[in-house]
Amino acid sequence: MVLDIKDVSLVREGNWILKNINWTINKGEHWVLLGLNGAGKTALLHMLYAFYFPTKGMVKVLDRQFGKDILGEELRQKIGLVSSTLQGRFYESDSAYHVVLSGGFASIGLYDTPTDSMREKAQKLLKEMGCFPYANRSYRTLSQGERQRVMIARALMADPELLILDEPTNGLDFLAREGLLEVIQHVTASAYTPTVIYVTHHVEEILPIFTKTLLLKDGEVFSSGDTQALISEEVLSDFFGVPVEVIWHHGRPSLMKKHP
Numbered sequence: 609m610v611l612d613i614k615d616v617s618l619v620r621e622g623n624w625i626l627k628n629i630n631w632t633i634n635k636g637e638h639w640v641l642l643g644l645n646g647a648g649k650t651a652l653l654h655m656l657y658a659f660y661f662p663t664k665g666m667v668k669v670l671d672r673q674f675g676k677d678i679l680g681e682e683l684r685q686k687i688g689l690v691s692s693t694l695q696g697r698f699y700e701s702d703s704a705y706h707v708v709l710s711g712g713f714a715s716i717g718l719y720d721t722p723t724d725s726m727r728e729k730a731q732k733l734l735k736e737m738g739c740f741p742y743a744n745r746s747y748r749t750l751s752q753g754e755r756q757r758v759m760i761a762r763a764l765m766a767d768p769e770l771l772i773l774d775e776p777t778n779g780l781d782f783l784a785r786e787g788l789l790e791v792i793q794h795v796t797a798s799a800y801t802p803t804v805i806y807v808t809h810h811v812e813e814i815l816p817i818f819t820k821t822l823l824l825k826d827g828e829v830f831s832s833g834d835t836q837a838l839i840s841e842e843v844l845s846d847f848f849g850v851p852v853e854v855i856w857h858h859g860r861p862s863l864m865k866k867h868p
């Protein structure tokens with residue numbers, strides 16, 4: 609099992625920001641975590657990444673139970689996290705290639721000498737993610753869409769067992785978003801891909817590979833299960849609290865507010 613969360617609640621500064629969360633992820637499943645602003649997505653991710661400890665309930669990530677097993681760094685090395693909070697930490701002089709290589713050491717910056725096989729792997733990932741043309745450019749000069757591709761390649765360098773993509777299309781225009789989603793669909797479908805959790809506000813970003821969805825609302829699980837069943841007019845109208853129309857096209861949903 610990749611993730612097993614039972615009756616988990618979290619208090620921060622006197623507020624219950626997660627309430628009675630239950631979530632199980634089995635190997636081979638790819639999940640979307642969908643919620644509006646303030647739903648508690650980041651808080652839940654921080655818990656999976658062992659930054660937060662649950663106030664109540666049981667959290668088991670990659671067979672390590674919080675409170676019982678040693679956590680922190682050891683667990684984080686098995687989780688690839690792609691999040692905008694990481695981006696600002698890279699140095700001006702780091703090339704995209706160096707950023708990817710540093711993922712093999714789980715470091716920000718390259719302090720150790722990469723082996724030949726690490727270099728080969730980094731180049732392969734850069735090619736797969738479509739980053740090869742700008743591999744030697746400074747990371748800081750890349751566009752947001754280019755940076756996100758580099759960050760995913762970096763996360764895959766360490767062969768994570770779980771890959772978390774936290775709102776990876778933030779700040780991207782339509783073409784950059786669709787380009788990134790194409791790459792994510794391609795990479796996620798490959799044999800060596802770990803379990804992926806894709807966190808988003810946008811129903812339109814649910815790719816066919818994400819066959820499971822968890823809807824998070826006001827710190828609680830609104831519903832979870834098969835994407836096809838959950839991403840429906842009935843469920844989402846209830847979830848958003850306004851009548852919506854869902855249109856599926858080539859395995860991807862789009863959402864529109866219904867007008868009376």
Ligand SMILES: Nc1ncnc2c1ncn2[C@@H]1O[C@H](COP(=O)(O)OP(=O)(O)OP(=O)(O)O)[C@@H](O)[C@H]1O
Pocket residue numbers: 620621623625643644645646647648649650651652809
């Ligand atoms: N450390 C904290 N102390 C107090 N309240 C917090 C803390 N962290 C988060 N919250 C509150 O918990 C709620 C959930 O926040 P969280 O950032 O997890 O939501 P989110 O779903 O990630 O939202 P967004 O999509 O806008 O990033 C919010 O109301 C937020 O203000």
